[in-house]
Amino acid sequence: xTINNLNVLLADDDEDDxxxxxxxxxxxKIKSNLSLYKNGKxxxxxxxxxxxxxxxxxxxxxxxxxxxxxxxxxxxxDDNLKDIPIAIYSTSSSEKDIENTFINGAxxxxxxxxxxxxxxxxxEKVLQLNWQYQTSNLNKENFLFRI
Amino acid sequence: MKIYVTFDFNITRNAILVEQLEKLGVQYSIxxxxxxxxxxxxxxxxxELALAASLKKYGIKIIDDQKTxxxxxxxxxxxxxxxxxxxxxxxVSAYLATKLDYSYAYLSNLFSENTYTSIENFVIxxxxxYVKELITTTDLTLTEIxxxxxxxxxxxxxxxxxxxxxxxxxxxxxxxxxxxxxxSNNL
Numbered sequence: 001x002t003i004n005n006l007n008v009l010l011a012d013d014d015e016d017d018x019x020x021x022x023x024x025x026x027x028x029k030i031k032s033n034l035s036l037y038k039n040g041k042x043x044x045x046x047x048x049x050x051x052x053x054x055x056x057x058x059x060x061x062x063x064x065x066x067x068x069x070x071x072x073x074x075x076x077x078d079d080n081l082k083d084i085p086i087a088i089y090s091t092s093s094s095e096k097d098i099e100n101t102f103i104n105g106a107x108x109x110x111x112x113x114x115x116x117x118x119x120x121x122x123x124e125k126v127l128q129l130n131w132q133y134q135t136s137n138l139n140k141e142n143f144l145f146r147i
Numbered sequence: 148m149k150i151y152v153t154f155d156f157n158i159t160r161n162a163i164l165v166e167q168l169e170k171l172g173v174q175y176s177i178x179x180x181x182x183x184x185x186x187x188x189x190x191x192x193x194x195e196l197a198l199a200a201s202l203k204k205y206g207i208k209i210i211d212d213q214k215t216x217x218x219x220x221x222x223x224x225x226x227x228x229x230x231x232x233x234x235x236x237x238x239v240s241a242y243l244a245t246k247l248d249y250s251y252a253y254l255s256n257l258f259s260e261n262t263y264t265s266i267e268n269f270v271i272x273x274x275x276x277y278v279k280e281l282i283t284t285t286d287l288t289l290t291e292i293x294x295x296x297x298x299x300x301x302x303x304x305x306x307x308x309x310x311x312x313x314x315x316x317x318x319x320x321x322x323x324x325x326x327x328x329x330x331s332n333n334l
C-alpha cells in the first residue's frame with residue numbers, strides 16, 4: 001500500500017504552538033498536508049463534514065470551548081471517525097492525564113517539547129510510526145506509544 | 148451432445164491481454180513472457196483503473212510497482228520470521244537475503260528509501276507488536292514470551308519494550324484492560 005501525503009490535523013488554541021508545529025512538520029522528510037484548528041469545536045465541526053479522512057490527528061488537551069479529552073471521546077464513539085489515529089499533544093505530564101487519554105482511546109501521548117529541535121524529532125517519530133501503522137500489518141488495537 | 152476442449156495457456160493469456168489493451172487505443176508491447184507491458188506514453192488514471200478492472204475479471208492483476216512489491220515481501224518475510232522456530236539460527240540479514248534471493252545491502256537500501264524506516268527498526272517494531280499481542284491475548288508470562296521470541300532475558304524484552312513504546316509491558320497491559328471496561332460501559 002502506498003500513501004503519497006499524510007493528511008494531518010492539529011487542534012491547539014495556542015497560536016505560537018500551531019506555528020511551531022507547522023514549521024516542524026514542513027521540515028521533515030515525510031510529506032504531509034496540515035490543517036489547523038483553534039479549538040476542539042472547530043475540529044469536530046470539520047470532522048463531521050469532512051470530505052477526506054485524516055491519517056492522524058494531533059490534539060492539545062487544554063483548549064477553550066471544547067477540550068481535547070471531549071474531542072477524543074466523541075471521535076472514539078463515532079463510527080465514521082473511531083479508527084483515526086490520535087496523538088495527544090500536551091504540556092501536561094500528569095500520570096493520571098496520560099493514563100486517562102490512553103484508556104479513552106488515544107494512540108500516542110506526546111509531552112510538548114520545549115525546543116524546536118526536539119519538537120521536530122518528536123513529530124518525525126510520530127509520523128514515522130503512524131506511517132508504519134497505515135502501511136504495514138501491525139495490530140491497530142495495540143497502537144499505543146508514549147513519546 | 149458433449150464437446151471437449153483444450154487450452155494453450157500462452158495463447159489464451161496473450162489473446163486476453165491484446166483484446167483488453169487494444170481498447171485503450173495506445174501503443175504497447177507485451178514483453179518478458181507477458182509479465183511486463185510497455186506503453187509508448189503514460190496512461191491516464193482512468194485508463195489505468197479501467198484496465199485494472201477489466202483484467203481483474205480474467206484473474207490478471209496489475210502489480211503497483213516492483214519496488215512496492217518487494218518491500219511488501221520483505222515485511223511479510225519479517226512477519227513469518229518472528230513465527231519461525233528455526234529463525235533464531237540466522238541473523239535477520241542472512242534470513243532475508245536467503246528467503247528473497249537479493250543481497251541484504253540491496254534490500255536494506257530499498258526498504259529505507261520506501262518506508263521512512265530501516266529494516267532493523269521495522270523488525271523491532273514488529274517484534275514489539277507481537278509481544279503486545281501475546282501479552283493481551285494469551286496467558287503466557289513475560290518470561291515465556293521472552294523465551295519464545297529469543298530475547299536473551301526478560302530484562303532485555305522489557306527494556307526494548309519500554310524504549311520503543313515509552314511504556315512498561317505491565318503499564319501497557321493495564322491500559323488495554325481498562326479500555327475494555329470503558330468500551331463495555333459505552334455500549
